[in-house]
Amino acid sequence: MRKVRVRFAPSPTGALHIGGVRTALYNYLFAKKHGGDMLLRIEDTDSARFVPGAEAYIVESLSWLGIKIDEGVGAESVGPHAPYRQSERKAIYRKYVDQLLNDDLAYIAFDTPAELDAKRLEIANFQYDAKTRELMTNSLTLSSDEVENRIANGDQYVVRIKVAANEEIKVQDLIRGEVVFNSSVIDDKVLFKSSDELPTYHLANVVDDYLMQISHVIRGEEWLPSAPLHVLLYKYLGWTEVMPQFAHLPLLLKPDGNGKLSKRDGDRLGFPVFPLDWTDPKSGEKSSGYREAGYFPEAVVNFLSLLGWNPGTEQEIFSMQELIDLFSLDRVSKSGAKFDYEKGKWFNHKYLQLMSNDEVASIFQTILFGKQVVADITKVEKIVSLVKERANFVNELWGQSSFFFQAPTEYDAKTVQKRWKTETPSQMEELIQLLNSIDNFAAENAENLVKEWIAAKEYNMGGIMNAFRLSIVGEPKGPHMFDIIEVIGKVETITRLQNAINTINN
RNA sequence: GGCCCAUUCGUCUAUCGGUUAGGACAUCAGGUUUUCAUCCUGGAAAGAGGGGUUCGACUCCCCUAUGGGCUACCA
CATH class of the missing domain: 3.90.800.10 (Glutamyl-tRNA Synthetase; Domain 3)
Known part of the structure; x- marks a missing residue:
């Protein structure tokens, strides 16, 4: 039996389309499954359509996705059949x-x-x-x-x-x-x-x-x-x-209507159809990519692998190695697949949850730096553990956790109306007194003491807790209140409460 | 127009002649979370139509319809 050797042979005419990415992936899976070679050959026989930078884009895309080239353009050692550019x-x-x-x-x-x-x-x-x-x-x-x-x-x-x-x-x-x-x-x-x-x-x-x-x-x-x-x-x-x-x-089709998936569909429906951001050197036109949109390459690979192929089991999450072990051309479907972007997001959510908190924290920290927010990595890690499951992407973490780093500057009007009653300021004053007396601010301890106080005073639990949240977060959202105040600490908690009392309804 | 390919829930798909047609995403309803989100449980949801073949067709064959691809001194 002949050694398996496959090639991905794109033309350098622009950004690599996501359909092309899937073709490259299937070639790669097939080659590795059979212990074969994956070649990258550039088909640039049409000089009129040549676009500078496109080849580098293709190589970088495949590299980002973990599709390794054994031979040809972008390979570690070029190989015995060089050159691999047709021109x-x-x-x-x-x-x-x-x-x-x-x-x-x-x-x-x-x-x-x-x-x-x-x-x-x-x-x-x-x-x-x-x-x-x-x-x-x-x-x-x-x-x-x-x-x-x-x-x-x-x-x-x-x-x-x-x-x-x-x-x-x-x-x-x-x-x-x-x-x-x-x-x-x-x-x-x-x-x-x-x-x-x-x-x-x-x-x-x-x-x-x-x-x-x-x-x-x-x-x-x-x-x-x-x-x-x-x-x-x-x-x-x-x-x-x-x-x-x-x-x-089979081809990748538009999510709605009919026809082949195109760049325009991505623009129209708001999702990337390219692996990486791309700016057309001639027109200056920009296209967004999966990498910059915050996707993990493993999620993109997993998502694409299942668009036209499946192993026949009910497993949904696969590592590259599992895909290689399971891949088979006779399980590739014959009909075109409509591109379901929502499912792509779901895959990324799954991979985010699978990733350890310290890995996510280190990615998140670079996003924080970009926002001029300096925070200790152990604190970031703790915050990640509290909000990770709410997000599909690391870059959504900020929206879920900004209040850990910054005190609210305004208070959600609807919530103020609903949760900030005439008796609330004096209750919050009492809460400040209580919190001030607590030395152990660990969530469980603080929670017990606050609940005891609420019970003793026969206050309404919801009334206190919702006003408390409004004061600390500014909005009716976020994880468990006592987890939040444990992270931001006693001083900051009291400052925010005081600020809310002074600001709301004034 | 011609040639080729395809057709199971809204979407991705399982089923390779005998199943209550399964799973996932999305959606809806409950529950958990005194917030929001997550999460959990449950529901609704499909064989394009018509002929055959067969004891029996989603599954095989033919026709029709629909969708897609190709039809360049582009790939």
Whole structure:
């Protein structure tokens, strides 16, 4: 059995889409499951669409997510098939173009884009193929002298594959089974263009997969229609024996309505569709990423892994290693999955709860620094333990705990109206007296003493506690009152109570 | 238009001919928390339609419908 070698082969045309991330993830899981290699190859044969920074973005994204590249761009050691950028492999492809030309399996065509457009207008559903190639300007209709003259003359040309009419082409897909195409629906695709001496995607992809000994091609479903062309290329080049196995993944769809998930959906519905923040170098347009939105990479990986695959059990939370152990292409679903952002948040919530308080505290502390809040790490850790379960993201912790660090500057009007009665100020004065006399401010002790006082005075428990909370927090929210005052301490507690008495209703 | 792929609760999905069609997210109702949130318990919620095949179809086949992808000198 052949060594498993898979590749992720994006084009550096912008930020890596979350669907692409999932494709990379599935490739990675499959490779690691079978002890194989994961390659990263950059498919930049279209210089017009090249975007600076996109490649670095892709590498950083995969690294953040914990998808390790064994070979190619971004790998620790580049590998035996370098270079792994197609633009740097220019010299390699020409040989195979010539081979196809010599074997009469491809031909040279001179039709300009304008002429092709004209043909499309002239003939409805025009396709450059066995039926129409005789009508066009190419090496099949021109004399060989004429062809040579034109090339010598500097005329631009392309090399097209010569697809035979009406033959069955079978694609074996690991997810979908056998898919049969009729060769007549495939056009004579351009394989190479003289303008930049570069192959197009199809040829470069097949040649590189062959040379890099790729065993499995795992890619998005949008490639299924061109799979028969690729099968044909393997056949024409004499490589059928080592042709990789194909697996076409279902697409990620819009959360609402229909269609492929796009950047616009993220903007419209308010969630990231990219792993990392990205600013388009040309337009300056910004897109938000999962990392900066506060997601843990493990949560994103877990979430994406289950969008189109599941192990058949009711387990929901998986480490990368568990995913590797469990992954199997025959458990990948066939139909597209609508992107359910709410579930993504839930995954992050789960991972936040799983993370230890000191880990969360150290992340939270950097957020606190950004807010000019300096706090001892043990105090931050204690606060994290009290509010962590309320949050989906570390960056939500501030909203849940700011009152630990800052006294309220205003008091929620509705709560004041509801909880601050005429007798409240004098009760709070009494509470101050009581708290002042307590030496052990640990939550349990303070709670017992305060409750005893309330009972002895026959005060209303809710009336006291809610006014107390309003004084300390400023709003009707937050964890257990006595946990809060234990953290902020006696002096601060009394200060806040006094401040509330002085401020509210004045 | 043509070709290809797909179709189970609102969403992600389990089921690989015989099940009260299961789980999760979201939602609703109770409970806990004298706050808010969390959490716990429970409820509602699905086989696109029509034909076959079969003792028996969500499951296999065909048709229809719907959705999606592709249809460039882009990937």
